[in-house]
Amino acid sequence: MDSTHFYRDTWVEVDLDCILENVKRMKDFLPKEVQIMAVVKANAYGHGDVEVAKTALEAGATYLAVAFIDEAISLRRGGINEPILVLGASRPTDVKIAAENNVSLTIYSKDWLDEVVENYQGTTPLSLHLKLDTGMGRLGVKEKEEVEAIYNTIERNARLQLEGVFTHFATADEIVTSYFEQQYQNFVRMLEWIPKKPKMIHCGNSATGFRFPDKVFNVVRLGIGMYGMTPSLEIKDELPYQLEEAFSFHSKLVHVKQLVKGEKVSYGATFTADEDMWVGTVPVGYADGWVRKLQDTSVLIEGEYCQIIGRVCMDQFMVRLPRKLSVGAKVTLIGKQKENIITVDDVAKALETINYEVTCTISFRVPRIFLRNKRIIEVRNPLLRH
Numbered sequence: 551m552d553s554t555h556f557y558r559d560t561w562v563e564v565d566l567d568c569i570l571e572n573v574k575r576m577k578d579f580l581p582k583e584v585q586i587m588a589v590v591k592a593n594a595y596g597h598g599d600v601e602v603a604k605t606a607l608e609a610g611a612t613y614l615a616v617a618f619i620d621e622a623i624s625l626r627r628g629g630i631n632e633p634i635l636v637l638g639a640s641r642p643t644d645v646k647i648a649a650e651n652n653v654s655l656t657i658y659s660k661d662w663l664d665e666v667v668e669n670y671q672g673t674t675p676l677s678l679h680l681k682l683d684t685g686m687g688r689l690g691v692k693e694k695e696e697v698e699a700i701y702n703t704i705e706r707n708a709r710l711q712l713e714g715v716f717t718h719f720a721t722a723d724e725i726v727t728s729y730f731e732q733q734y735q736n737f738v739r740m741l742e743w744i745p746k747k748p749k750m751i752h753c754g755n756s757a758t759g760f761r762f763p764d765k766v767f768n769v770v771r772l773g774i775g776m777y778g779m780t781p782s783l784e785i786k787d788e789l790p791y792q793l794e795e796a797f798s799f800h801s802k803l804v805h806v807k808q809l810v811k812g813e814k815v816s817y818g819a820t821f822t823a824d825e826d827m828w829v830g831t832v833p834v835g836y837a838d839g840w841v842r843k844l845q846d847t848s849v850l851i852e853g854e855y856c857q858i859i860g861r862v863c864m865d866q867f868m869v870r871l872p873r874k875l876s877v878g879a880k881v882t883l884i885g886k887q888k889e890n891i892i893t894v895d896d897v898a899k900a901l902e903t904i905n906y907e908v909t910c911t912i913s914f915r916v917p918r919i920f921l922r923n924k925r926i927i928e929v930r931n932p933l934l935r936h
């Protein structure tokens with residue numbers, strides 16, 4: 551028994567061929583000199599960090615990005631040796647761990663860098679990317695004096711290497727481009743503060759890569775587009791090529807029974823059968839990320855939409871069935887059945903959120919199955935990893 555097994559009828563399928571295709575299409579679309587940094591933070595947006603990273607590298611990505619050091623170490627433990635950038639803030643006391651794992655870190659203030667210099671006694675040079683805040687108001691340096699002081703500190707310290715400089719756009723996925731243009735101009739202006747440019751200059755997320763391929767300098771940080779999802783609904787129609795959604799979510803009916811008119815379903819007894827009807831129990835709940843707000847939305851069974859009735863429980867929910875169906879019938883929460891489909895965007899809409907949040911929210915309790923050529927090549931169930 552190990553993490554390649556699972557003992558529940560609920561799973562996520564990640565079609566790695568979609569990831570491969572999405573990365574290749576972005577690479578073909580971008581100018582030849584532009585590299586792809588595959589963003590695999592948050593367990594690759596809930597898909598599976600090591601498997602997605604390996605596939606992106608196979609498709610031509612040359613760099614990986616994560617949010618914090620633990621995520622980078624997870625990739626290293628998964629056997630990945632390619633360069634990794636931590637986009638978020640790291641503790642200055644942890645830079646030794648980063649250097650030992652050959653992980654690049656983000657400089658976001660002079661104070662941070664000073665603490666790093668104070669703390670880091672190792673001999674391995676530490677690779678760094680300088681984050682400029684051009685209008686996102688999150689991490690990054692804004693003032694010329696601070697940028698110059700950071701640059702000079704690095705110049706004077708042989709153990710520090712400036713590999714890159716970057717920024718992040720707040721509105722690259724919006725139709726109106728004025729704020730994007732303003733941030734882009736800020737970036738161009740601020741780059742002038744750096745006398746000798748590092749080898750990597752990057753500002754583009756997926757939306758920027760799709761819409762402004764001539765404004766990405768020499769790297770695109772590809773996240774959402776790699777998973778086959780649109781950065782926003784408003785630019786969905788102007789994407790330069792088709793995206794292949796890699797993520798689907800499935801379960802099976804574990805119990806089927808008939809309710810007599812007037813009988814109730816789930817906590818609070820909020821649902822009352824308005825007629826004699828068939829009801830099915832699905833072993834998925836809010837602890838799996840299928841949150842209570844999804845009550846009244848639908849799942850697919852035998853290719854038909856079936857409504858979730860009553861409250862979603864921690865580990866189970868109930869659906870109204872069109873007729874008596876068999877225990878074991880496949881339930882698709884996200885994905886295709888026959889002619890019908892429930893996309894990540896459909897679920898996002900029901901939750902009044904964005905697609906990014908949906909796949910990230912499907913929890914570690916749900917095993918991930920990885921497909922290549924429609925065949926299972928790997929299974930990951932974190933519950934059985936010990």
Ligand SMILES: *Cc1c(COP(=O)(O)O)cnc(C)c1O
Pocket residue numbers: 589591637718754755756757771772773774775781
């Ligand atoms: C998450 C993230 C990305 C990826 O953005 P997508 O919209 O998913 O392509 C790029 N850059 C930074 C700094 C990020 O935090």
